[in-house]
Amino acid sequence: MSTEEIFRQIYDQTYRRTAAYITAKARQTADAADLIQQVYLELYDILRRRGASYIKNADAIMTRLTRQALAKYYKKMGNLREVYEEPSEDGITAEIEDIESLSVEELTEDRAVLDWTEQYLASRGDDVRKIFHLFYRFDLTIAEIARLTDRSESDIKNKLYRTLKEIRTYWKGEDS
Numbered sequence: 001m002s003t004e005e006i007f008r009q010i011y012d013q014t015y016r017r018t019a020a021y022i023t024a025k026a027r028q029t030a031d032a033a034d035l036i037q038q039v040y041l042e043l044y045d046i047l048r049r050r051g052a053s054y055i056k057n058a059d060a061i062m063t064r065l066t067r068q069a070l071a072k073y074y075k076k077m078g079n080l081r082e083v084y085e086e087p088s089e090d091g092i093t094a095e096i097e098d099i100e101s102l103s104v105e106e107l108t109e110d111r112a113v114l115d116w117t118e119q120y121l122a123s124r125g126d127d128v129r130k131i132f133h134l135f136y137r138f139d140l141t142i143a144e145i146a147r148l149t150d151r152s153e154s155d156i157k158n159k160l161y162r163t164l165k166e167i168r169t170y171w172k173g174e175d176s
Contacts, residue, residue: 024148
């Protein structure tokens with residue numbers, strides 16, 4: 001097997017778990033895509049330099065690479081001042097990973113819903129946004145999200161269901 005084939009096999013086997021873990025542990029959801037990319041670039045570099053025989057357990061190496069990337073991330077974040085993106089004129093800040101996860105049909109048919117929901121989730125804070133990403137994008141259970149984020153299941157349920165109720169209420173026109 002070629003390096004690319006082995007990389008693809010490991011990527012397919014580990015992506016969901018790795019991406020969910022990084023999304024849960026990153027300080028800001030916007031940083032998760034960069035961290036995921038760094039982890040898989042490091043994996044590819046290891047395969048290229050050392051060969052496929054170096055990797056005995058794909059899950060173990062991905063866990064190690066993920067933890068190393070997060071450690072570097074938090075070390076770097078500790079040295080930086082907090083800088084926040086300035087929202088656009090309409091107050092909406094779209095992230096690349098949010099846009100890439102949508103199909104063309106969803107983008108055209110549900111533009112108003114998506115714009116409002118994105119703005120609403122951003123206003124609720126990064127914790128709520130992470131929970132939504134982990135639940136709806138990565139299909140994690142409430143128990144898995146609670147374990148990854150070091151929160152109780154009741155806290156996760158409360159944030160998820162309260163936010164869903166508020167979104168439904170808004171779109172049903174019961175709240176102005």
